[in-house]
Amino acid sequence: MSKQNLYQHDPAIAIITGACPHDCPDTCSWQVAVERQSGRAVDLWGHPHHPVTAGRLCAKVDRYLERTYHPERLTTPLRRVGPKGSGQFVPISWDEALGAIAARLQEIIATVGPEAVLPYFYAGTMGYLQGEGMAKRFFHRMGASQLARTICSEAGFEGYVATIGATEGLEPQAFAHARLILIWGSNTLTSNAHLWPFIQAARHQGARVIVIDPARTRTARAADEWIPIRPGTDGALALALMHVIVAEGLYDADYVARHTLGFDALAQRVAEWTPERAAELTGVPAERIRTLAREYATTRPAAIRINYGMQRHAGGGMAVRTIACLPALVGAWREVGGGIQLSSSGAFRHLDTTCLYRPDLLQGRTPRTINMNRLGDALSLDPAIRARAHYHPRPVDPVPTPAEAGPPVMALIVYNANPAAVCPDQEAVLRGLQREDLFTVVLEHFQTDTADYADYVLPATTQLEHWDLIKPYGHLYLALNRPAIEPVGQSLPNSEIFRRLAGAMGYREPCFAQGDEEILQELIAAQRHPRFATVTWEALLERGFVRLNLPEPYLPFAEGNFPTPSGKCEFYSQRLADAGYAPLPTYTPPAWQQQAAEQGDSTAHPPLTCISPPAHSFLNSTFVNVERLRRREGVPTLQIHPDDAAPRQVVDGAPVTVWNQRGRLTLRAVVTADIVPGTVLVPGIWWAKLSPDGRNVNQLTAQDEADMGAGATFYDVLVWVAPAVDLNPAAAEARGAMAVAG
Ligand SMILES: Nc1nc2c(c(=O)[nH]1)N[C@H]1C(S)=C(S)[C@@H](COP(=O)(O)OP(=O)(O)OC[C@H]3O[C@@H](n4cnc5c(=O)[nH]c(N)nc54)[C@H](O)[C@@H]3O)O[C@H]1N2
Ligand SMILES: Nc1nc2c(c(=O)[nH]1)N[C@H]1C(S)=C(S)[C@@H](COP(=O)(O)OP(=O)(O)OC[C@H]3O[C@@H](n4cnc5c(=O)[nH]c(N)nc54)[C@H](O)[C@@H]3O)O[C@H]1N2
Ligand code: SF4
Ligand SMILES: [Mo]
Numbered sequence: 001m002s003k004q005n006l007y008q009h010d011p012a013i014a015i016i017t018g019a020c021p022h023d024c025p026d027t028c029s030w031q032v033a034v035e036r037q038s039g040r041a042v043d044l045w046g047h048p049h050h051p052v053t054a055g056r057l058c059a060k061v062d063r064y065l066e067r068t069y070h071p072e073r074l075t076t077p078l079r080r081v082g083p084k085g086s087g088q089f090v091p092i093s094w095d096e097a098l099g100a101i102a103a104r105l106q107e108i109i110a111t112v113g114p115e116a117v118l119p120y121f122y123a124g125t126m127g128y129l130q131g132e133g134m135a136k137r138f139f140h141r142m143g144a145s146q147l148a149r150t151i152c153s154e155a156g157f158e159g160y161v162a163t164i165g166a167t168e169g170l171e172p173q174a175f176a177h178a179r180l181i182l183i184w185g186s187n188t189l190t191s192n193a194h195l196w197p198f199i200q201a202a203r204h205q206g207a208r209v210i211v212i213d214p215a216r217t218r219t220a221r222a223a224d225e226w227i228p229i230r231p232g233t234d235g236a237l238a239l240a241l242m243h244v245i246v247a248e249g250l251y252d253a254d255y256v257a258r259h260t261l262g263f264d265a266l267a268q269r270v271a272e273w274t275p276e277r278a279a280e281l282t283g284v285p286a287e288r289i290r291t292l293a294r295e296y297a298t299t300r301p302a303a304i305r306i307n308y309g310m311q312r313h314a315g316g317g318m319a320v321r322t323i324a325c326l327p328a329l330v331g332a333w334r335e336v337g338g339g340i341q342l343s344s345s346g347a348f349r350h351l352d353t354t355c356l357y358r359p360d361l362l363q364g365r366t367p368r369t370i371n372m373n374r375l376g377d378a379l380s381l382d383p384a385i386r387a388r389a390h391y392h393p394r395p396v397d398p399v400p401t402p403a404e405a406g407p408p409v410m411a412l413i414v415y416n417a418n419p420a421a422v423c424p425d426q427e428a429v430l431r432g433l434q435r436e437d438l439f440t441v442v443l444e445h446f447q448t449d450t451a452d453y454a455d456y457v458l459p460a461t462t463q464l465e466h467w468d469l470i471k472p473y474g475h476l477y478l479a480l481n482r483p484a485i486e487p488v489g490q491s492l493p494n495s496e497i498f499r500r501l502a503g504a505m506g507y508r509e510p511c512f513a514q515g516d517e518e519i520l521q522e523l524i525a526a527q528r529h530p531r532f533a534t535v536t537w538e539a540l541l542e543r544g545f546v547r548l549n550l551p552e553p554y555l556p557f558a559e560g561n562f563p564t565p566s567g568k569c570e571f572y573s574q575r576l577a578d579a580g581y582a583p584l585p586t587y588t589p590p591a592w593q594q595q596a597a598e599q600g601d602s603t604a605h606p607p608l609t610c611i612s613p614p615a616h617s618f619l620n621s622t623f624v625n626v627e628r629l630r631r632r633e634g635v636p637t638l639q640i641h642p643d644d645a646a647p648r649q650v651v652d653g654a655p656v657t658v659w660n661q662r663g664r665l666t667l668r669a670v671v672t673a674d675i676v677p678g679t680v681l682v683p684g685i686w687w688a689k690l691s692p693d694g695r696n697v698n699q700l701t702a703q704d705e706a707d708m709g710a711g712a713t714f715y716d717v718l719v720w721v722a723p724a725v726d727l728n729p730a731a732a733e734a735r736g737a738m739a740v741a742g
Contacts, residue, residue: 002055003045007033016484017047017544020061021130021463022619023123023152025343025474026194028053028061029545032464032484041065041464041485050545052172052475053194059616059632060623067445067462067626068488074444074451074459075489084434087452087689094490094500097456102504104439104455105142108410114143115367116410118378122151124416124622125494127468127481129520130461133356134498134512135415140361141507145409146369148391148710151422155711156311156342158393159320162573162581162708165563166346168556170303170339172475176201177337178303180295181209184323185234185310187217190616192474195305196222202337208299210292212237213309214611215639215681216674227292228676231609231715232313232590233282237289238322239587240278242270244293245329251297252331259560260328262572262584269584281587283676297330301338308342309613312715315588317708321576322585328569333557345473346563347548350529355522358511368406373712374703376425379432381408388703393710395580411439415460415494420449421621422685424701424714427663443497446625449688459491466493467516469523469540476548480520480540495519581708588707591716605648607718608640608680610658612697615683624687636691638667639681640721645671648721655724658682660717663699666692666724680721 007013013033020028029047034040044064048055057064077097082088108116119139125131139146148154160167175181175198188195199209203224211220212227212234220226229237245251246267256263275286275293282289296302304326311320324340332338354360369391370378378389387405392398412433423429433440433453442454451457465488468481487493492500495516502512514522524537534549557569564570577583592609599606614620617629624630638656650656652671657664658680667682675681682697701714 002048003033003043004031004048007043012036013042016482018463018481018484019470019479019544020057021125021127021468021470021481022061022622023126024058024619025192025472026053026058027126027470027472027474027477027479028057028194029477029479030057030061034484039486041068047544049543050477051547052477054197056194058193060619060629063623063626063629064462064464066628067623068464070446070626072446072625073488073491074446074457075491076459077490078457080455084436084453085430087447089457094492097458098500098504101441101456102501105411105505108439109142112407112410115145116407117142117144118370118409118412119144119147120372120375120412120414120417120419121147122149122372122417122422124418125463125468127463127470128353128356128523129468129516130466130494131416133519134495136357137361137511138498138502138507140358141502141509142505143362143365143367145367145406148369148371148393150371150373150391150710151712153308153311153343153711154393154709155317155706156306156308156320158708158711159311159317160324160342161346162321162576163324163570164557165570166349167343168346168563169341169344170337171341171344171554172198174337174339174553175199175303175305177335178202178301179205179207179337180299180302181207182296182302182304183209183211183213183219183223184304184306185213186305186307187213187219187309187613188305189219189222190217191614192305192307195474214676214679215613218616227284227288230281230283230676231611231679232315232319232592234310235315235319235322235585235587236273236278236281237284238319238326239270239273239585240275240289241293241296241326242266242329242585243273244275244290245297246270248294250294251329255331255334256329259557259562259568261566261568261570265584266325266571269586273587281589281593296326300332301335302327302330302332303337304340306340306342309715311706312712314591314594314704314706314713314716316706316711316713318581318586318588325569325571325585328557328571333555335558336553336555339557343473344475345471347476347531347550348471348478350531351471352526352528353523355526356519361509361511371705371710373424373705373710375419375423376428376432376703379409379412379429379435379438381435391710393708396578410437411441413441414450414454415443418448418450418621420453421687421696422698424698424712425662425703426688426696426698426701428703443494448621452689458497459489460497461487461491461493465491466495467520469520476550476554477545478535478540478548479545591704591713592718595718605720605722607660607720608644608678610680610682610697610700610717610719611715612682612684612701613715614685618685621685621687624685624690630690633683636665636667636686636696637670637683638721639670639672639675641675641677641679642671642673643677644680644721645669649723650721651723656721657724658700658719658721660700660719662702663695665695665697665699680719
């Protein structure tokens, strides 16, 4: 019996429909059982009628009530009384907190200027309203520095758009019709679990599932085959696949002629990319590359699921661009179940957010934009370092001089993010957060690593307590979230916190007086594009989720119609050329490969490449403080191949020190053949303060930008590993292991 059936005839229970707010492609719709008398949520489950997420939540969000009613939920505003980072706070009233924050912001704006204020946010919630809805209005009105959302997907996004035109592709239901599925740089069972039932349906029809990943993940174990690959080398593999497909005449000449641009130039380019050459770089045997190419080109329909794991590298953008050429080359887009999916967010690209974000409140000002990956640099008082933090997503975009860096950041307002845990180059971030002259405000559910550095912490509501509208990035159903319970303690929705802050700042524009439902209704009503014809407030209220007005099944590119400048799938991209990139698919090596080549074989124990994809039970750094989930993950670990462990005297289960020129931490070794040699895997993202040595893997990661979109390069760092007895950095240095900085 479904939970809905269990509760729907119980007069003591109300069932409220909502949707998961988390940064996850699935955007599950859910139902919440609320005890009418107490107003307490007593149960929560996946909405049984959702066509994609179909009644199941993941193991993390199954614990959402535990998180919502967690004894450590922040319930009042807090003011810091101890040193920054110490986590010592006292409760204060909302009036006191808002008054003090507004006064300090006014002072900074008056003396240094509004660009000295930096909002820092990401996807704690993906809702339009509690995401950036009211916040954008507030910061636009202020003229604060802007933030480029680069920390997750930008490189791959730009690469995909270069080839396909928008981040549109296969929808999950289509995978059920595929006969060959390549899961490429995606840990589907962990990070996109609701795709898996469609993949299983395809397998029941005889489909083969192949996972291309440096790690034998739980997805790779569940698949038919794991093809191990060295991190950041996927572009070379894709070029060699195309080499074989072109050389052996396995491409779809008709589709190519009608719906692609630049085939001859591509054919010439891939001629250089023999499987042998790619094998050297990727570690995938040349013969397997050949057979994979034939399998891919001759099995119909063939689906590819690429995800963001494979683009967190120096060449991540170009790699995604290159892989995205494959379906057009073989004509896979023609059939249901053929094509590629990176994200479905591009299907929503016509959603007009002007009335929500109100860019007009900038009144012609163009504040600088900071790259969120470079928060460490952005918080520096040295203008030369700060200048590096400016967002310059393409090679042709100028890098500002120190004189153009703008004022130091004097106020940091963090919401929907935990930068002290999730940002690269943690030591640089913490140096900034520790600045006595930096005024930091954090809106949060919990006292996170970041909140410990705040001057004021403001308690925010969870998804059970507020309205929102959520755009998925793994399917085509917009979801409405209705509040199920009253706010816990004195917590307030982000929208209300910024509404009240605007009041305290003296911002009198009527948009700061709009209520939450009114804002969402206005946003829905403002949509003019035919894709939103089905999306009405009434439909959302009634069902909780609404499909975009697109045919079912949706074959976006069966007849071409790519949203590129040429209207074709662009093997050759003039837009890339104009932006300063190679116009044809090419191999951009990962930073670790460039650095390792520069170093040669000079050290006895060469550095290893470190990747840090999500732990199964956490969502980025969210849920780490939910005991039951943390217990399931055990302790922070490092997976290392036996061939790398043995020469370093690293023993399974023993503590190891992992370090590079940026930082270090101690982890427990898991010696396993489930990771490619030369690479180590550290599941993320632990709260530093809930880790045994008070640090997490972002000690090691770098602020360096990927090739496109100024994206993050979390999985492209070199590290040294040694038993923790050797942990003394001086001893390690004496061995010469630290001699080379990456
Ligand atoms: N449970 C859980 N689910 C999540 C998240 C979470 O933290 N926990 N995070 C959410 C967020 S924010 C995002 S962006 C998505 C991310 O979802 P995915 O894009 O699936 O991301 P990752 O797990 O980071 O990476 C997927 C796989 O890529 C592999 N990989 C790393 N480098 C390379 C490479 O160079 N080449 C290849 N072929 N593979 C590589 C990793 O080993 C990993 O198995 O998931 C979302 N869902
Ligand atoms: N080493 C390494 N680092 C990584 C990654 C990796 O794979 N490896 N992944 C990267 C990726 S893909 C991403 S997307 C980023 C994610 O980085 P973040 O978006 O910062 O993700 P979270 O760590 O989940 O932190 C979100 C915070 O928002 C809070 N929150 C949730 N809802 C609300 C709300 O309604 N109001 C307020 N005020 N707060 C709320 C949560 O309590 C949580 O603390 O991390 C990146 N960092
Ligand atoms: S995190 Fe993802 S899978 Fe889990 S409930 Fe939310 S949307 Fe669904
Ligand atoms: Mo992400």
